[in-house]
Amino acid sequence: MTQDVHPNRLNERYGLPGHLGFEPGPGGLPVATIENADAAASVCLAGGHVLSFRPHGAEPVLWLSRHSRFESGRPIRGGIPVCWPWFAAHPEDPAKPFHGFARLAHWSVLGTEALDGGNTRLRLGLTDDEATRRLWPHAFELEMAVTVGRDLHVALTARNPGPEPFTCTGALHTYFRVGEVARIAVHGLNGCRYREAGTDGGVQQGPVTFDREVDRLYLDTDAACTIEDPVLARRIRVAKAGSRSTVVWNPWIDKARRMPDFGDDEYTGMVCVETANAGTDAVTIPPGGAHCLEARIAVEPAPHGPS
Numbered sequence: 099m100t101q102d103v104h105p106n107r108l109n110e111r112y113g114l115p116g117h118l119g120f121e122p123g124p125g126g127l128p129v130a131t132i133e134n135a136d137a138a139a140s141v142c143l144a145g146g147h148v149l150s151f152r153p154h155g156a157e158p159v160l161w162l163s164r165h166s167r168f169e170s171g172r173p174i175r176g177g178i179p180v181c182w183p184w185f186a187a188h189p190e191d192p193a194k195p196f197h198g199f200a201r202l203a204h205w206s207v208l209g210t211e212a213l214d215g216g217n218t219r220l221r222l223g224l225t226d227d228e229a230t231r232r233l234w235p236h237a238f239e240l241e242m243a244v245t246v247g248r249d250l251h252v253a254l255t256a257r258n259p260g261p262e263p264f265t266c267t268g269a270l271h272t273y274f275r276v277g278e279v280a281r282i283a284v285h286g287l288n289g290c291r292y293r294e295a296g297t298d299g300g301v302q303q304g305p306v307t308f309d310r311e312v313d314r315l316y317l318d319t320d321a322a323c324t325i326e327d328p329v330l331a332r333r334i335r336v337a338k339a340g341s342r343s344t345v346v347w348n349p350w351i352d353k354a355r356r357m358p359d360f361g362d363d364e365y366t367g368m369v370c371v372e373t374a375n376a377g378t379d380a381v382t383i384p385p386g387g388a389h390c391l392e393a394r395i396a397v398e399p400a401p402h403g404p405s
Contacts, residue, residue: 101206103128103143112210117218123149125168130207135216136248144170146205146222146242148178151250151395157330159250159397161275161368165359173201175273175359176368178252178393180242182268183234185376198268199233200224200240208241217247236264250395258383265382269345269374270393272336277329279308279348279366286323287344290316293377308369311350315377319344323371331400336371339392343379345372 102108105128108120116134123129128143137153152158162176173179181197188194195202208221224240237260245251252270276282283305292314293299299314305326306312322337323344338344347370349357354365373393375381381389 103204108207112207114210114212114218117212118210118220123168124166125170127168127170130210130220132218132220132244132246134212134218134246137246137250139244139246139250141220141222141244142168142174142177143205143207143222144168145174145201145203146180146224146240147174147201148244148250148252149174150177151246153248153397156397157332158275159334159395161273163360163364165361165364167359170204171202173197173359175357177273179271180254180268181271181374182240182254182256183236183238183264183266185267185269185374194233197271199230200268203230205242213245215247217245219243219245236260236262238264248396251392252395253390253392255388255390256381256383257388258385261385263382263384263387265380266389267375267377267380268391269372269376270391271345271370271372272393272395273368273370274325274334275330276325276327276367276369279369281328282369283307283326284323284346284369284371285326286321287316287319287346290319290321290344292316306346308348308350311353312346312348314346315374316344316346317377317379318342325369325371326400328400333398333400335396335398336373337394337396338373340390341373341375341379341392343374343376345370345374345376347372 105120130141132139139151140149166175179201182200205222208223211219222242239257241255243253325334
């Protein structure tokens with residue numbers, strides 16, 4: 099049964115006065131708005147999609163395109179899209195939705211909670227139905243837990259209630275707001291092997307920097323990454339669990355111009371550092387089993403201020 103997503107009904111059942119409420123968002127899509135003593139955030143029920151996160155007194159942490167299409171059944175450009183049960187193109191049928199169907203589906207609210215210490219948690223769920231089984235013939239239960247405080251913690255748990263194992267890939271495809279992409283550096287991947295579209299790949303030497311399109315899948319790494327941003331005078335730390343792969347992406351000039359939901363000049367203000375199960379990091383979940391993919395995002399001032 100499809101959940102009633104009218105904001106009034108959702109507020110009656112799940113609203114937390116002083117912490118969390120539901121309202122129509124862009125395009126009329128239902129959005130949970132969260133604000134507590136430490137931070138503010140918003141989560142769209144279409145796609146189970148974190149749209150924004152901002153610790154009080156700080157700049158927004160996530161990037162959202164001003165050209166994003168807020169339409170039912172369409173992906174949202176920015177924030178944290180949920181890529182699942184496959185990452186990128188389907189391995190056997192490229193006509194199936196890019197990055198899977200989870201980011202295109204309407205998720206249900208499973209629960210809300212004001213936690214000790216002042217944090218706020220929203221839990222969303224997605225299960226298989228006739229439409230998903232046409233694309234991927236497996237029973238599944240997905241749960242997205244978004245915990246908002248001074249840090250942002252996102253946990254995507256996939257459960258297998260069926261009689262056979264299944265294999266999946268996916269990602270928390272996080273878009274971060276930066277002051278100027280050509281001046282940032284992404285630390286934490288030195289020495290990691292990577293694959294890159296259109297190249298033979300290689301081994302990362304030092305931090306990742308940007309003077310052209312970067313689309314890299316880093317392999318065999320569970321390390322945290324740090325985005326060093328001298329323009330916004332901050333560091334964003336992305337710690338993870340349940341992941342042995344990381345994707346770093348910026349489309350640069352030509353690809354930005356080719357994407358209809360991405361402004362021609364917007365590439366300068368964003369970078370994706372994605373907590374992934376991609377490439378050789380595919381996950382097989384046995385009957386009755388589960389896998390949790392987690393990202394914890396923290397912001398701290400740069401040690402020497404702006405430059």
